[in-house]
Amino acid sequence: MKNIIDGFLALVKQRNDHEPEFMQAVEELAENVIPFIVENERYYGKNLLLRMVEPERVLIFRITWVDDNGEIQVNRGYRIQMNSAIGPYKGGLRFHPSVNLSILKFLAFEQVFKNSLTSLPMGGGKGGSDFNPKGKSEGEIMRFCQAFMSEMYRHIGPSTDVPAGDIGVGAREIGYMLGMYKKLKNEFTGVLTGKGLSYGGSLIRPEATGYGAVYFAQKMLETKKDTIFGKNVVISGSGNVAQFAVEKALHLGAKVLTLSDSSGYVYDADGIDEEKLAFVMKLKNEKRGRISEYIETYPKATFVKGKTPWGIKCDIALPCATQNELNGDDANILLGNGCICVAEGANMPSTLKAVEAFQKAKILYAPGKASNAGGVAVSGLEMTQNSLRYQWTREEVDNKLKNIMSDIHKSCLKYGTCDDGYVDYVKGANIAGFVKVADAMLAQGVV
Numbered sequence: 001m002k003n004i005i006d007g008f009l010a011l012v013k014q015r016n017d018h019e020p021e022f023m024q025a026v027e028e029l030a031e032n033v034i035p036f037i038v039e040n041e042r043y044y045g046k047n048l049l050l051r052m053v054e055p056e057r058v059l060i061f062r063i064t065w066v067d068d069n070g071e072i073q074v075n076r077g078y079r080i081q082m083n084s085a086i087g088p089y090k091g092g093l094r095f096h097p098s099v100n101l102s103i104l105k106f107l108a109f110e111q112v113f114k115n116s117l118t119s120l121p122m123g124g125g126k127g128g129s130d131f132n133p134k135g136k137s138e139g140e141i142m143r144f145c146q147a148f149m150s151e152m153y154r155h156i157g158p159s160t161d162v163p164a165g166d167i168g169v170g171a172r173e174i175g176y177m178l179g180m181y182k183k184l185k186n187e188f189t190g191v192l193t194g195k196g197l198s199y200g201g202s203l204i205r206p207e208a209t210g211y212g213a214v215y216f217a218q219k220m221l222e223t224k225k226d227t228i229f230g231k232n233v234v235i236s237g238s239g240n241v242a243q244f245a246v247e248k249a250l251h252l253g254a255k256v257l258t259l260s261d262s263s264g265y266v267y268d269a270d271g272i273d274e275e276k277l278a279f280v281m282k283l284k285n286e287k288r289g290r291i292s293e294y295i296e297t298y299p300k301a302t303f304v305k306g307k308t309p310w311g312i313k314c315d316i317a318l319p320c321a322t323q324n325e326l327n328g329d330d331a332n333i334l335l336g337n338g339c340i341c342v343a344e345g346a347n348m349p350s351t352l353k354a355v356e357a358f359q360k361a362k363i364l365y366a367p368g369k370a371s372n373a374g375g376v377a378v379s380g381l382e383m384t385q386n387s388l389r390y391q392w393t394r395e396e397v398d399n400k401l402k403n404i405m406s407d408i409h410k411s412c413l414k415y416g417t418c419d420d421g422y423v424d425y426v427k428g429a430n431i432a433g434f435v436k437v438a439d440a441m442l443a444q445g446v447v
């Protein structure tokens with residue numbers, strides 16, 4: 001089996017050399033899916049995985065815009081239309097200086113299986129730009145978003161490709177992009193999700209990824225007859241996903257000890273409560289400041305510059321910032337400190353070595369494609385509401401989100417439960433995600 005997997009990975013690497021993040025995501029999936037294909041005649045000999053690693057379409061385009069000093073700026077824009085077997089391409093847009101083809105292809109690849117797990121009819125895609133929103137004025141952000149959409153509008157549509165937010169893209173950016181799309185196409189459709197409530201957005205979409213990750217952690221703990229109540233939780237990031245992970249963890253009676261950003265982390269031994277969370281939301285969403293400013297208002301907390309929070313003793317860790325933010329050494333420190341559960345809010349935050357350590361220790365570990373699927377799931381529900389020209393209540397959407405997270409958990413149990421009872425959530429998510437996409441591809445022929 002090892003030879004088959006190695007041979008496959010060598011072939012993919014040949015075509016995608018210099019794309020380490022993409023290769024990491026492919027390797028993690030291939031380890032589980034290739035043995036499954038070999039054991040299942042229905043999927044064997046059809047080159048399904050080889051077809052899935054090849055994006056259906058990669059769009060790369062120039063974005064030009066004028067900054068506040070009158071200088072012409074040039075950025076690179078991308079949209080990876082990865083797989084449309086089960087529905088229109090669906091996935092976020094990331095605006096961050098680190099954005100490149102490898103990062104967007106890994107995100108688009110994972111999105112295919114994540115979207116499949118939600119059981120909603122959405123294919124997978126991802127896009128973005130190397131534009132750095134940090135320090136930009138409101139006018140610059142608007143002009144950049146408009147310039148981005150002035151090219152992307154040709155390639156998307158409510159039944160073709162429906163982008164949303166990701167790092168650096170929130171409701172503000174989605175609003176500016178929708179405004180430009182509407183102007184260029186002269187039509188009001190659900191072409192983007194994560195919209196504001198007054199123009200077709202869904203209740204609970206902002207909360208969905210963070211809430212969903214905590215709902216998933218709860219489901220995992222239930223298998224051990226445990227709950228999140230009273231647990232110490234360490235969270236990284238301080239953006240959309242992290243903020244609402246904190247909120248839901250607090251609702252369920254946990255104590256949250258940390259938050260972070262790319263400058264370092266804050267540790268608050270008294271716990272980040274509702275009032276402190278409201279401060280962080282204002283700091284990050286309105287003032288657009290640094291997490292280090294937390295200790296100016298809450299001086300009993302400490303700020304640790306340039307470090308991640310994994311050294312803080314906890315029961316549960318929720319990585320909610322970015323890819324590869326938790327390595328093998330971090331994983332061993334978490335395990336040494338008695339951590340029993342890791343649910344990823346971010347996409348691929350744990351390195352392969354970290355995943356290996358969690359699995360070897362047999363703790364509850366969920367990969368992002370399962371535990372952070374709540375965001376895209378509610379995006380799918382936003383698409384449904386747009387098609388119906390209707391809006392569900394907060395309660396209705398939250399209940400649907402809970403049910404979807406519970407169903408994803410069941411799918412992971414179905415395909416990931418080992419002979420000794422240990423649940424390999426990585427294997428479960430990879431195989432369950434693969435099966436639906438593979439069945440659709442088989443039904444649609446070689447296209």
Ligand SMILES: NC(=O)C1=CN([C@@H]2O[C@H](COP(=O)(O)OP(=O)(O)OC[C@H]3O[C@@H](n4cnc5c(N)ncnc54)[C@H](O)[C@@H]3O)[C@@H](O)[C@H]2O)C=CC1
Pocket residue numbers: 165166167168169209237238239240241242260261262263320321322323325345346347372373375376
């Ligand atoms: N927004 C959504 O609905 C979903 C987001 N995700 C993933 O969750 C993660 C966070 O995304 P959002 O909260 O939406 O973005 P955001 O832009 O609201 O926040 C990103 C957070 O990550 C931190 N960050 C970024 N780069 C970092 C670095 N190099 N080191 C440390 N911290 C860093 C930022 O300071 C910020 O706190 C990403 O991996 C994203 O792909 C996954 C599913 C859905």
Ligand SMILES: O=C(O)CCC(=O)C(=O)O
Pocket residue numbers: 090091092093111114162163164165166193347372373375376377379
């Ligand atoms: O809501 C969406 O369409 C995409 C969310 C996303 O980018 C993700 O799941 O990583």
